[in-house]
Amino acid sequence: MAKVLIFAEPHGTTVKSVTFEILGKAQGHTLEVVAFGNLSSGALQDLAKYGAQKVHTIKGKNLEKYSPEGYSEALHDFISKGNYDYVFAGATSAGKDFFPRLAGMFNSGMASDVVNFLFEGDKWYGTRPLFAGKCLAKVELQGPKPHFITIRPNALGLPASPTSSSPANAEFTHDVASIRAVIKEIVKGASEKLDLTEANIIVSGGRAMGNADNFKILNQLADVIGATVGASRAAVDSGFAPHSMQVGQTGRTVSPSLYIACGISGAIQHLAGMRTSKVIVAINTDKDAPIFTKADYGIVGDLFKVVPVLTQELKNLLGK
Amino acid sequence: MNIFVCIKQVPDTETKVIPTKDGSFIETSSIKWIMNPYDEFAVEQALLIKGTNANFNVTVARVGSIQSSEALRTALAMGADDAILVEGADNLDSYTTAKALKLAIEKSGKKPDLILSGKQAIDSDCLQVPQLLAQMMGLPSVSVVVGFELNGDNLVLKREIEGGALEIYNVATPCLVACGKGLNTPRYASLPGIMKAKKKPLAQHTLTALGISDTDRKVKYSEFRLPPEKPAGKKFDASEEANIGKVVKEVVTFLRNEAKVI
Numbered sequence: 001m002a003k004v005l006i007f008a009e010p011h012g013t014t015v016k017s018v019t020f021e022i023l024g025k026a027q028g029h030t031l032e033v034v035a036f037g038n039l040s041s042g043a044l045q046d047l048a049k050y051g052a053q054k055v056h057t058i059k060g061k062n063l064e065k066y067s068p069e070g071y072s073e074a075l076h077d078f079i080s081k082g083n084y085d086y087v088f089a090g091a092t093s094a095g096k097d098f099f100p101r102l103a104g105m106f107n108s109g110m111a112s113d114v115v116n117f118l119f120e121g122d123k124w125y126g127t128r129p130l131f132a133g134k135c136l137a138k139v140e141l142q143g144p145k146p147h148f149i150t151i152r153p154n155a156l157g158l159p160a161s162p163t164s165s166s167p168a169n170a171e172f173t174h175d176v177a178s179i180r181a182v183i184k185e186i187v188k189g190a191s192e193k194l195d196l197t198e199a200n201i202i203v204s205g206g207r208a209m210g211n212a213d214n215f216k217i218l219n220q221l222a223d224v225i226g227a228t229v230g231a232s233r234a235a236v237d238s239g240f241a242p243h244s245m246q247v248g249q250t251g252r253t254v255s256p257s258l259y260i261a262c263g264i265s266g267a268i269q270h271l272a273g274m275r276t277s278k279v280i281v282a283i284n285t286d287k288d289a290p291i292f293t294k295a296d297y298g299i300v301g302d303l304f305k306v307v308p309v310l311t312q313e314l315k316n317l318l319g320k
Numbered sequence: 321m322n323i324f325v326c327i328k329q330v331p332d333t334e335t336k337v338i339p340t341k342d343g344s345f346i347e348t349s350s351i352k353w354i355m356n357p358y359d360e361f362a363v364e365q366a367l368l369i370k371g372t373n374a375n376f377n378v379t380v381a382r383v384g385s386i387q388s389s390e391a392l393r394t395a396l397a398m399g400a401d402d403a404i405l406v407e408g409a410d411n412l413d414s415y416t417t418a419k420a421l422k423l424a425i426e427k428s429g430k431k432p433d434l435i436l437s438g439k440q441a442i443d444s445d446c447l448q449v450p451q452l453l454a455q456m457m458g459l460p461s462v463s464v465v466v467g468f469e470l471n472g473d474n475l476v477l478k479r480e481i482e483g484g485a486l487e488i489y490n491v492a493t494p495c496l497v498a499c500g501k502g503l504n505t506p507r508y509a510s511l512p513g514i515m516k517a518k519k520k521p522l523a524q525h526t527l528t529a530l531g532i533s534d535t536d537r538k539v540k541y542s543e544f545r546l547p548p549e550k551p552a553g554k555k556f557d558a559s560e561e562a563n564i565g566k567v568v569k570e571v572v573t574f575l576r577n578e579a580k581v582i
Binding site (some may be wrong): 092111140197318 | 331337338339358445447448450461478482486495545550563564567569574579581
């Protein structure tokens with residue numbers, strides 16, 4: 001049995017859902033969770049529901065807010081005392097930022113943005129996309145343990161019937177003497193919605209949107225179904241949408257349950273970034289657009305006429 | 321001020337990726353290689369800083385195969401002063417690459433005040449090398465930087481996080497900054513720039529000469545394969561306005577009852 005530690009990030013009244021995905025997939029091994037600060041009672045209940053056996057919280061000087069140096073230093077201290085085989089995090093903004101630094105402190109290997117994994121005995125094997133999802137490869141780690149792994153949100157899925165537990169709680173203290181790269185301020189984004197990489201539904205617009213103002217019809221659709229709005233590179237490069245909304249090889253790689261592509265022709269670098277979406281709907285006037293080769297449901301038609309009808313239909317269905 | 325820019329050479333974004341027969345990597349023989357798009361922002365940022373003081377030196381460093389050195393030549397033509405090439409394979413892991421960059425920078429004899437790189441390479445998509453290199457060199461780092469202000473030795477950096485929100489960092493040099501899209505608009509190399517680039521110094525090392533061995537590899541890849549193709553989906557014609565209502569109803573019904581995503 002491998003000894004597994006999962007780094008959890010608070011999110012709303014619980015922790016980010018990728019934590020539960022990892023707990024579900026790694027069942028059968030010793031599963032511990034670590035987080036900074038206090039976890040809410042909702043988070044503790046959910047961690048118990050998905051089978052965490054022990055929940056650690058770390059507190060100390062200079063750990064009140066995120067910093068790559070502070071989080072790495074404190075976790076390095078914590079992990080060094082725990083004899084862990086594998087340390088997981090979500091491939092989130094923070095996870096992607098500080099996990100490489102943390103792995104480097106152990107001179108250990110790290111697998112990034114893994115979309116599936118299994119254990120053979122205690123040995124871990126993963127699958128990860130490369131070239132923005134144009135191909136997949138098997139990944140394994142060698143050299144000194146612990147080994148570090150980040151998991152792409154939404155890729156594993158939540159376990160259908162999780163094994164619950166009654167985790168013990170433990171506190172760990174580590175004071176960080178000084179931090180050089182310090183966050184002075186956080187400026188909120190234009191959208192309060194989930195990030196593209198974590199969204200369950202994405203509505204995306206392409207060059208055919210014509211201008212930034214026209215994205216409001218996608219926002220209206222997104223509001224009805226709780227989606228996050230994305231954009232193709234063509235739309236971003238034309239100035240219709242900010243880069244933070246870009247889906248594709250030089251933007252976000254996403255795998256929502258539902259991806260609705262509006263006026264996107266389907267350039268190879270865009271398809272690479274969204275092809276792992278579970279269900280794809282495409283709306284395009286060009287019946288030969290490459291996007292239709294990836295779409296589960298393709299609608300040949302003018303997005304400006306189809307999207308408002310779709311929005312109304314879903315509004316009726318969902319009783320909004 | 322010594323500025324180092326770490327760049328990678330990657331397949332063009334339009335490349336169709338084909339795994340080799342034995343699945344050990346991808347076919348690289350007919351690939352068009354380009355400078356990693358995110359690294360262009362790093363090179364541009366270095367040149368913008370150099371624009372404020374002609375005495376500043378910009379060195380570009382790259383680890384990879386030498387079958388084509390397009391990326392380094394491009395950076396020199398854009399205006400970098402000199403280059404370092406560490407000869408290695410195109411599928412090294414992040415740890416080996418970061419260690420090679422660290423050793424190559426040290427070997428240059430110049431003490432880095434600022435190291436710039438792209439936030440990620442669009443081939444292996446690991447997002448590890450910048451942070452690993454910073455850790456190995458004992459430097460602070462800020463990644464996914466889309467706003468950059470240098471006042472003397474102090475930097476104010478905007479890092480993009482979830483939902484387009486920004487973390488504003490204060491950090492003093494020396495440090496490492498990993499650049500994201502939107503930071504600046506990379507310049508094109510001018511014709512005189514391209515001519516001058518040919519005469520600029522390029523130091524070349526091998527991994528072995530730098531003291532790197534196979535035991536530095538921590539991540540092993542195998543079974544490269546194409547993602548499974550989805551079976552063809554259903555297509556609906558709503559090009560006639562009269563059909564739109566009916567088609568939308570049908571698709572919504574499928575989304576609810578067949579795909580079960582609504």
